[in-house]
Amino acid sequence: MPTFTVPEQLNGQRIDLALVELMKPYSRTLVQKLIRKGLISVSGKVAKKGSRVFTDEKVEVKQLKLASSKFKSKDIPLEILYEDEDLLIVNKPPGLLTHPSAHEREQTLVNALLHHCGDRLSGIGGELRPGIVHRLDKDTSGILMVAKHDECHKDLSKQIQERKVEKYYLALANGVMDSQEGTIEAPLKKTQVQGKNKVVIGGGDESRDSTTLFKVLDVFSDRWSLLEVHIITGRMHQIRVHLAGIKHPVAGDEVYGSRRANTELRKLGLKRQFLHAHRLKFKHPRTKKWVEFEAPLAKDLQAVLDKLTQLEAL
Numbered sequence: 001m002p003t004f005t006v007p008e009q010l011n012g013q014r015i016d017l018a019l020v021e022l023m024k025p026y027s028r029t030l031v032q033k034l035i036r037k038g039l040i041s042v043s044g045k046v047a048k049k050g051s052r053v054f055t056d057e058k059v060e061v062k063q064l065k066l067a068s069s070k071f072k073s074k075d076i077p078l079e080i081l082y083e084d085e086d087l088l089i090v091n092k093p094p095g096l097l098t099h100p101s102a103h104e105r106e107q108t109l110v111n112a113l114l115h116h117c118g119d120r121l122s123g124i125g126g127e128l129r130p131g132i133v134h135r136l137d138k139d140t141s142g143i144l145m146v147a148k149h150d151e152c153h154k155d156l157s158k159q160i161q162e163r164k165v166e167k168y169y170l171a172l173a174n175g176v177m178d179s180q181e182g183t184i185e186a187p188l189k190k191t192q193v194q195g196k197n198k199v200v201i202g203g204g205d206e207s208r209d210s211t212t213l214f215k216v217l218d219v220f221s222d223r224w225s226l227l228e229v230h231i232i233t234g235r236m237h238q239i240r241v242h243l244a245g246i247k248h249p250v251a252g253d254e255v256y257g258s259r260r261a262n263t264e265l266r267k268l269g270l271k272r273q274f275l276h277a278h279r280l281k282f283k284h285p286r287t288k289k290w291v292e293f294e295a296p297l298a299k300d301l302q303a304v305l306d307k308l309t310q311l312e313a314l
Contacts, residue, residue, distance in 0.1 A: 002061045002151065004022045004058070004059045005056060006056060006058075007055070008055045010053065011055040013052060014050065014051075015035065016028055016031050016035060016049075018053050018059075019040070019059065023154070032049070036049070040059065040060070040061050041060045042058070043057050043058055071105060071111060071114060072106055072114070073111060073114035074115055076111060076112035077112075078113075079091040079093070080116075081143065081294075085286075086148055086152040086285055086286050087148055087152055087156070087284075088131075088145070089143060089144070090143070090144050090146060091141070091143055091144075091296075092109055092140075092141060092142060092143075092144050094139055094272055094298060095139065097109065098129075098132060098138075099129045099135065109132075109144070110130060110132065113130065120148050121147070122148065122153035131146040132144075133145050133153060133156045134234065137275075139272040139273050139275075140273065140277060141276050141298040141301070142169070142277025142278060142298070143277045143278065143279065143280050143294070145282070152285045152286075156282065156285060160234065163233070164282065164283065165280065165281070166230065167230070167231050167234065167277065168230050168277075168278050168279040169228070169230075169231070169278055170227070170275075170297055170301075171214075171226075171229050171276075172224055172225070172227075172250065172251040172274035172304070173225045173243050173248040174223075174224065174248055174250075175223065175224075176219055176225055177216050177248060180215065180216045181214065181216070182213070183214075184211070184213075184214070184242040184243075184245065184246060185210070186210060186245055187209055188201060188202075188208055188210045188235045188236075188238060189206045190206070197236075198255065199235070199240075199241045200241070208233070209233065210233045210242065211232035212233075213230040214230075220308040221308065224251060224308060227243075228278070237256070240255070240275070243256075244256040249261075250274055251265050251273070252266075252270045252271070252274050254273070257273070268307045269300070270301075270304045271300065274304065278295060278297070
């Protein structure tokens with residue numbers, strides 16, 4: 001049960017606002033939910049909505065129990081690269097949603113995690129995303145970290161917010177890059193196109209600064225470039241939009257990519273965007289030592305590279 005001491009700068013602050021500061025990255029909505037459920041006490045007394053806290057008071061927070069009945073645990077195979085009492089490192093297959101959506105509530109990574117871990121998952125993400133610290137698109141394969149308890153989740157989320165977690169991807173891009181290494185800096189903002197969420201490059205109040213680094217690993221037939229991509233920020237669809245913005249979209253990307261190039265690659269067996277979360281590096285929340293994990297390139301993507309290599313040899 002985490003305990004906080006109210007600092008002088010939060011003296012007299014309303015409890016929900018104070019706890020948002022003390023319990024980052026808990027959202028205000030989740031903090032208010034904890035208060036409603038009677039899971040927060042101040043100096044031994046259960047806190048009430050609208051109450052205030054004062055310097056040196058002790059605030060105790062009980063962990064929010066997951067509403068495990070809302071989503072079913074499903075025996076979906078998991079490729080676990082690492083597991084301990086605090087976290088899991090999982091290699092997500094392509095085609096699997098990270099968490100339930102309005103259209104899919106049973107065949108997701110969350111359902112698989114509930115089967116594997118039971119209620120041993122953090123509750124910060126709420127009932128929809130137990131244990132989920134960050135996500136991958138459905139058609140992006142690769143490495144994800146999952147938190148088993150709230151303290152681990154808070155630590156990992158803070159590292160992500162402070163840009164201390166290093167995330168590397170493998171991507172096949174259309175065309176040949178102008179240089180072996182490069183940096184793409186372009187603000188991104190979410191929008192809706194024909195009722196679907198999409199991300200575009202553009203300024204304004206709703207845009208967020210975004211930075212992507214890339215390095216060319218290989219070139220095939222002077223038409224395709226295999227890249228290692230390091231994202232400094234972690235925006236929705238960041239790699240896909242940034243590479244499309246410099247006229248080298250991710251191969252197979254049906255939203256931001258080239259229809260003609262995608263048609264050609266489908267003949268080689270590419271059925272999705274060629275994007276794989278390859279490597280993660282971060283400080284372990286318990287030991288504070290740097291750890292690094294890799295997820296091998298998904299078999300379907302490796303098969304496409306093998307065919308491109310064969311074609312080049314002809």
